Amino acid sequence: MALSIGRSFPLQPCSLYKSESIYNKSSLGGRCSWLRHAGAEITKPCTRTCIAAAAQQRPTWLPGLDPPPYLDGTLAGDFGFDPLGLGEDxxxxxxxxxxxxxxxxxxxxxxxxxxxxxxxxxxxxxxxxxxxxxxxxxxxxxxxxxxxxxxxxxxxxxxxxxxxxxxxxxxxxxxxxxxxxxxxxxxxxxxxxxxxxxxxxxxxxxxxxxxxxxxxxxxxxxxxxxxxxxxxxxxxxxxxxxxxxxxxxxxxxxxxxxxxxxxxxx
CATH class of the missing domain: 1.10.3460.10 (Chlorophyll a/b binding protein domain)
Known part of the structure; x- marks a missing residue:
């Protein structure tokens, strides 16, 4: 998916955006609504994976690391650190x-x-x-x-x-x-x-x-x-x-x- 602002400055997929104003989580099928934001036009609908990736961005113990799904950031001090998988259960x-x-x-x-x-x-x-x-x-x-x-x-x-x-x-x-x-x-x-x-x-x-x-x-x-x-x-x-x-x-x-x-x- 690509975004365009004006006539230049192509942007990358919406998973890079953290702002919820870019997409609408409640849209049917988990897809982004057709929105315009500061002149940005979404030329393709986002997938549910795109939305989840944007929503799950949070501080981790190693920058760029994808935390395991069972460490969702709700615990105090949770930075996705569990290399041995002890918390799967x-x-x-x-x-x-x-x-x-x-x-x-x-x-x-x-x-x-x-x-x-x-x-x-x-x-x-x-x-x-x-x-x-x-x-x-x-x-x-x-x-x-x-x-x-x-x-x-x-x-x-x-x-x-x-x-x-x-x-x-x-x-x-x-x-x-x-x-x-x-x-x-x-x-x-x-x-x-x-x-x-x-x-x-x-x-x-x-x-x-x-x-x-x-x-x-x-x-x-x-x-x-x-x-x-x-x-x-x-x-x-x-x-x-x-x-x-x-x-x-x-x-x-x-x-x-x-x-x-x-x-x-x-």
């Missing part, structure tokens, strides 16, 4: 969304805790062990007791989360949590809310909170990458991230990841 996709959300939140908490304690240690404000040695420290109970407590608490939380995933809203019903259900105000799976888990009252209308969801998952993905970097950094340098940062800033041109990896392998 709709039920699995829902679970992977929840799994990513939980891992993102743990990563954000972990990175924040590591950076805070490492800053206090390096600044000499408080005597704190390196983050990867913190588990060997002595606390209010021995290691075995702490491990059992953690298993119980995490098991309880994860069970409640799974039950809410299977039956959304079930954990907010009266009598499901010792009369404290109102303190959580289950909004939807993955977003319990309430004064305990949403003290600032952000995104009270979770259905229209796409921007907040997008910000959270973007920061969470960044935190997961940062956590991976901290793991590798500790394995190679045997110090904390703030120590590495201070060393890099002391000699930015010679204290880099390349020199560090080269010296560690030699």
């Amino acid at each position: 709709p039920r699995s996709l829902k679970w992977y969304v929840q799994a990513e959300l939980v891992h993102a939140r743990f990563a954000m908490i972990g990175v924040s805790g590591i950076l805070l304690t490492d800053t206090l240690r390096v600044a000499g404000i408080k005597t704190i062990p390196l983050w990867y040695e913190a588990g060997a420290g002595k606390y209010f109970a021995n290691t075995e007791t702490l491990f059992i407590i953690q298993l119980f608490l995490m098991g309880f939380v994860e069970t409640k989360r799974y039950m809410d995933f299977v039956s959304p809203g079930s954990q907010a019903k009266e009598g499901s949590f010792f009369g404290l259900e109102a303190a959580f105000e289950g909004l939807e799976p993955g977003y319990p809310g309430g004064p305990l888990l949403n003290p600032l009252g952000l995104a009270k209308d979770i259905k229209d909170a796409h921007d907040w969801k997008l910000k959270e998952i973007k920061n969470g993905r960044l935190a997961m990458m940062a956590m991976l970097g901290i793991f590798v950094q500790a394995s190679v340098t045997h110090v904390g991230p703030i120590d590495n940062l201070v060393e890099h800033l002391s000699n930015p041109w010679h204290k880099t990841i390349i020199q560090t990896l080269a010296s560690s392998s030699s």
Whole structure:
């Protein structure tokens, strides 16, 4: 199909146009209506494929990539990234969304805790062990007791989360949590809310909170990458991230990841 404006400037198929004013989705047979737009004359009707291609154009993790059909852009942070096809099954996709959300939140908490304690240690404000040695420290109970407590608490939380995933809203019903259900105000799976888990009252209308969801998952993905970097950094340098940062800033041109990896392998 070709478009012509005036007597020159031939244009390409209408799939290049994003504006809905060029075509009419409601026309019979999925074809474009005969429209004129700024002097442009459509000399052939568009096919349904042409309309779908124009409608589906959206940001993707790789420019020019055609996202898989099951990633239609409705999920927060959906940029069509699924090279292994893990989300082809709709039920699995829902679970992977929840799994990513939980891992993102743990990563954000972990990175924040590591950076805070490492800053206090390096600044000499408080005597704190390196983050990867913190588990060997002595606390209010021995290691075995702490491990059992953690298993119980995490098991309880994860069970409640799974039950809410299977039956959304079930954990907010009266009598499901010792009369404290109102303190959580289950909004939807993955977003319990309430004064305990949403003290600032952000995104009270979770259905229209796409921007907040997008910000959270973007920061969470960044935190997961940062956590991976901290793991590798500790394995190679045997110090904390703030120590590495201070060393890099002391000699930015010679204290880099390349020199560090080269010296560690030699």
